[in-house]
Amino acid sequence: MLRTLRINARLFLEGALLSYVALFRWLRPMTYLASKIMMPLASILFFTYLGTYATSAGNASFYVIGNAIQIASVSGIYGVTMSIGGDRWEGTLVYLFGTPANRLAMFVGRAFFHVLDGILGVLIGLGWGVFLLGLDLSQTDFPALLITILATTFSTSGLGLLLGCVSLVSLDTMFVNNLAYFALLIFSGANIPVTTLPGWMAAISWAMPLTRGIAASRGLIAGESLATVAPLIVGEVAVGAVYILLGYVLFRWFEFQARRRGTLEAF
Amino acid sequence: MKAIEVEHLRRVFRTTIGVLRRTVKNVVAVDDISFDVAPGELFGLLGPNGAGKTTTVKMLTTLLIPTGGTARVLGEDVVQRADRLRGRIGFIFGGERGLYWRLNGYDNLRYFASLYHVEPETSKKRIPYLLELVGLTDRAKEKVDGYSRGMKQRLHIARTLLHDPEMLFLDEPTIGLDPVGARELRQVIRGLQAEKKTILLTTHYMFEADALCDRLGVINHGRIIALDTPAGLKRHVLDLSVVEIDVFGMPAEALGRVRALPFVDTVSVENVDQKQVLHVQTPQGSAAVPGLMETLSGLRLGKVVVREPTLEDAYVRLVGGEA
Ligand SMILES: Nc1ncnc2c1ncn2[C@@H]1O[C@H](COP(=O)(O)OP(=O)(O)OP(=O)(O)O)[C@@H](O)[C@H]1O
Ligand SMILES: [Mg+2]
Numbered sequence: 001m002l003r004t005l006r007i008n009a010r011l012f013l014e015g016a017l018l019s020y021v022a023l024f025r026w027l028r029p030m031t032y033l034a035s036k037i038m039m040p041l042a043s044i045l046f047f048t049y050l051g052t053y054a055t056s057a058g059n060a061s062f063y064v065i066g067n068a069i070q071i072a073s074v075s076g077i078y079g080v081t082m083s084i085g086g087d088r089w090e091g092t093l094v095y096l097f098g099t100p101a102n103r104l105a106m107f108v109g110r111a112f113f114h115v116l117d118g119i120l121g122v123l124i125g126l127g128w129g130v131f132l133l134g135l136d137l138s139q140t141d142f143p144a145l146l147i148t149i150l151a152t153t154f155s156t157s158g159l160g161l162l163l164g165c166v167s168l169v170s171l172d173t174m175f176v177n178n179l180a181y182f183a184l185l186i187f188s189g190a191n192i193p194v195t196t197l198p199g200w201m202a203a204i205s206w207a208m209p210l211t212r213g214i215a216a217s218r219g220l221i222a223g224e225s226l227a228t229v230a231p232l233i234v235g236e237v238a239v240g241a242v243y244i245l246l247g248y249v250l251f252r253w254f255e256f257q258a259r260r261r262g263t264l265e266a267f
Numbered sequence: 268m269k270a271i272e273v274e275h276l277r278r279v280f281r282t283t284i285g286v287l288r289r290t291v292k293n294v295v296a297v298d299d300i301s302f303d304v305a306p307g308e309l310f311g312l313l314g315p316n317g318a319g320k321t322t323t324v325k326m327l328t329t330l331l332i333p334t335g336g337t338a339r340v341l342g343e344d345v346v347q348r349a350d351r352l353r354g355r356i357g358f359i360f361g362g363e364r365g366l367y368w369r370l371n372g373y374d375n376l377r378y379f380a381s382l383y384h385v386e387p388e389t390s391k392k393r394i395p396y397l398l399e400l401v402g403l404t405d406r407a408k409e410k411v412d413g414y415s416r417g418m419k420q421r422l423h424i425a426r427t428l429l430h431d432p433e434m435l436f437l438d439e440p441t442i443g444l445d446p447v448g449a450r451e452l453r454q455v456i457r458g459l460q461a462e463k464k465t466i467l468l469t470t471h472y473m474f475e476a477d478a479l480c481d482r483l484g485v486i487n488h489g490r491i492i493a494l495d496t497p498a499g500l501k502r503h504v505l506d507l508s509v510v511e512i513d514v515f516g517m518p519a520e521a522l523g524r525v526r527a528l529p530f531v532d533t534v535s536v537e538n539v540d541q542k543q544v545l546h547v548q549t550p551q552g553s554a555a556v557p558g559l560m561e562t563l564s565g566l567r568l569g570k571v572v573v574r575e576p577t578l579e580d581a582y583v584r585l586v587g588g589e590a
Contacts, residue, residue, distance in 0.1 A: 007384045014381040022369045091364030095426070098328055099382040100354035106382065259332050262280050262325075 008105040015109025019083035040071050040125035041132075047191055048133055064135050065221055066190030068125030069152055069214045073184050075118035076111075076156025076209070077163060077177050083110045084164030085173050093168075094264050097255055107251055108244065110164075111157040118153030119146075139223030148220060151233050152213030155240025156184075159209050162247035168254050189214050209243065212236040268342055270434055270465040271304035271327065275336035277489075278322050296322040298489030299336070304467060304482075309460050311480035312469040315586055319489040320469040321360065324438045327467070328358045341434055354384060357427030361439030363419040366411045372398065372422050373407040376429060383430035390429065397425035400455060417448040424455060434465040441475065453479060473579035487586045497578055504576035504584055507532055508552040510545075510559060513569025517543040524562050530555050533584045542569060548576065548584055 044067045051063035084107075087093050096106070129135035163180055167173035186192065187201065188210035194202050205211045216232035258264040278297040283289045297319040304310040312320045325331035327340055329349035338345045343352040367375050373394065380390035398404045401421035411419060420440065427435065437456070441449040449472075456479060459466060470476055476483055477497045485493040485500070493500060517536060525547065526534050532548040549555040553573045560568075 007381075010387065011381045014378050018367065018370065018374070018378050021374060022367060086367075086369075090366065090368055092367060094330060094360065095365045095379070096382065098330055098353060098358060099379070100350060100384060101382040259330060262278075262322075262331055264330060 008102045011101055011105040012109035012112065015106055016112035019079075019110050020113040022083070022086065036121060037124055039074070040068065040121055041128045043067055043071065044125055044128055044133070051191055060133055061129075061135055061221070062193075062218070063191065064129035064133050065126075065218050066188070066214050068122055068129055069149070069217050070184065070188060070190040070210065071121040071125045072118040072149070072153040072213070073156045073159075073181060073188075073210060075114045075121055076153060076158075076160040077180055077184075078160075079114035079117060080111045080157050080160025081164040081167055081173060081177055083114070084161070085167045088168055093258075097258070097264065103252060103255070104248055107161065107248060111161055114160065115150070115153045115157050118156065119149055122149045122153065135221075137221060140221050141226055144226035144229070145217060145220045147226070148213055148216045148229070148233055148236075151236040151240070152210060152217075155209035155213065155236050155243065158240035158243035158247065162243045162250065165247045165250040165254060169250070184208060184210055187211065207239070209236065209239050212239065268306070269303045269339075270306045270308065270341060271302070271310070271467065272339045273303070273323075273327070273336070274301050274338070276300045276323065276326060276333055276338050277335035278319075278326060278331065279334045295489055297326070297333075300486065300489065300491055301336075302484050302491060302494060304465060306465050307463045308481050309456075309466045309468065309479055311476040311483040312467065312486060313471075313473075313476055313483055313582055314469075314486035318486045320486055321438055322489075323486070324358065324360075324436050324467065324469065328356060328436050329353055354430060355432055356434045356436065357430070357432035358436035359420075359423045359427050359438065359440060361420070361442035363414075363416050366419060366422060366426075368412040369410060371408050371410055372403055372414070372418075372425075375411060375422065376425060379426050380429045385430050393429060393431075394425075397428055400428075400458075401425045402451065417444045420444060421448075421452070424452070428459075432464075435459065435467070437466060437468045439469055439471065441470065441472065449475075473577065473582055477578045485582060485585050493585050500581045500585075501576065501578055504548065504581045507548045507550055507576050507580070507584075508555075509574050509576050509580050510547040510549060510553075510555055511572040511574065512545040512547065512559065512563070513571075514543045514545055514563065515541060515567040515569065517545070517566070521563060521566060525559065528558060528562060530558065533587065535583045546580065546583065548580060 044064060047067045048060055048063040052060050087096065126135065130137060159180065163176055166176055187205040187208050189205060194205045194211060197205060212232040212235045216229040216236070219229045276297055277299055280294045280296055282292050282294055284292055300323060312323065314320050322331065326333050327338055327345055329345050329352055332346055340352055341355055345352060367378070376394045376397065377390065380394065385393065395404070398407050401424050403418060403421055403425065406414065406418065411422065414422065424440070441452050444452060453475065456466065456468070468479065480497060482496055483500060484491050522534065522536065525531060525545070530549050530551045532550065535546045537544045537546065547555070547559060556571060556573070
């Protein structure tokens with residue numbers, strides 16, 4: 001029992017390390033850092049100016065917070081799917097499926113680093129908001145905000161795991177990723193208040209990661225307490241868990257089908 | 268207990284052909300295969316391309332579910348007990364895919380060690396030992412991306428030995444290696460054999476099978492057509508000699524005429540540069556040469572040699588000149 005736990009914890013960490021190291025073999029550290037700092041700036045400036053131009057200047061913090069939290073979805077979606085999709089074109093799936101490894105630990109480990117990476121992105125985004133757009137954090141319960149950010153990157157990484165499996169089952173990876181990313185832009189409430197969406201669209205919003213995380217962050221920055229936004233945070237984690245579960249089920253299904261139909265080498 | 272027990276194993280693939288008017292086609296990759304391998308034995312599977320060797324290995328390594336029949340490896344059923352079996356066996360499929368190219372050799376082994384539940388203390392000693400064994404110690408910190416094909420294949424060997432498996436499946440491990448690299452790999456395989464590991468090996472190189480294997484199974488069209496020791500298989504051709512004739516430009520109808528000769532048993536053609544080398548198996552030995560010359564008259568011929576048959580000739584005879 002204890003040994004099993006230890007083995008899986010190690011597998012989880014090794015997988016996290018693997019996707020981390022692989023990322024840096026891909027990007028040079030400077031390129032990575034530059035994109036880490038500049039990308040949030042670009043997206044926050046763009047959406048905040050667009051939003052305040054369309055509505056009123058008083059709404060700046062609405063857009064700054066929404067788009068800062070939205071940054072979590074970049075690591076969550078693109079980072080995680082790249083880590084899982086990489087196995088497909090490197091031909092490692094046959095060898096992975098031949099091991100006795102716990103599939104859940106193997107699978108979830110790949111997302112871990114991207115959760116940390118996502119948190120960093122969100123913090124940088126909020127930083128830009130404070131320095132350039134006058135975001136006021138004086139009323140904010142910081143530990144609670146950190147918990148919210150953690151919950152949100154967790155849930156977007158959960159969506160990333162599901163999308164990574166979808167890409168194994170073969171649709172075009174980038175198409176699926178972009179679709180999900182833009183769907184989040186519309187539905188997450190970062191730029192369009194969920195309350196103004198028609199009922200069916202709002203229903204989609206609440207089924208997606210990010211939505212609750214953004215709402216909770218706005219509440220916390222406006223001075224609400226952790227207790228008030230706790231249901232939103234718990235909801236965000238639950239949404240993430242559902243996506244991870246769906247991704248895991250899809251992963252197992254894919255593995256079984258590959259063994260049954262003999263399609264493993266096709267990937 | 269047997270290390271491998273295979274009974275009437277069968278695997279059919281459904282494939283669809285055509286984009287618009289899709290038709291479903293069934294490919295019988297493995298038709299009906301039965302054999303046993305004893306613990307510690309090095310068993311070779313031979314057969315022409317598409318005979319069903321890789322498909323058999325995939326089923327025995329839990330990567331493919333059989334359509335029919337049963338197989339037990341180390342006493343575990345390959346379907347029912349796949350999870351238990353996986354930690355006790357190792358496998359490689361020849362070729363260079365299946366490694367993380369963006370990681371270095373050492374990190375690749377580290378990740379697979381955790382996938383195989385090797386304790387960190389063990390793998391800290393085991394990985395350097397295996398890198399040494401396959402001659403990659405100096406290159407271990409380089410990205411696999413920059414490895415040659417042979418280095419990647421050697422890394423695969425190290426990968427599959429991480430958890431010290433009781434049984435190994437090696438599907439064409441020496442494919443594409445240079446002669447020296449292939450010889451070194453055979454040396455490694457001999458070492459594993461000395462450690463009493465059970466090994467199932469597939470290969471297209473007859474001298475390799477002859478040199479390494481305790482017993483051989485020859486598969487063709489998804490069925491075992493011979494099962495014997497290398498010496499036993501050679502006995503199939505003991506009564507024959509082989510006449511080798513160099514021909515520059517061999518028309519198909521001339522080949523047909525040679526095959527039709529009453530004193531000719533089996534003929535295979537090997538392309539060497541611009542010439543074809545005809546290997547004619549005949550019970551008559553050198554007495555067959557005049558008759559062959561007459562049949563080939565008009566063609567440009569090179570040297571003619573009469574020699575004793577080898578394992579390769581036995582194999583060619585078994586699969587009917589297809590190799
Ligand atoms: N996944 C698959 N889907 C459809 N057909 C397949 C699949 N895998 C193998 N086959 C077919 O099954 C037959 C046996 O293939 P297999 O790879 O087992 O042969 P092999 O003996 O390993 O050949 P080689 O010496 O070329 O490696 C071939 O006709 C092949 O086309
Ligand atoms: Mg093969």
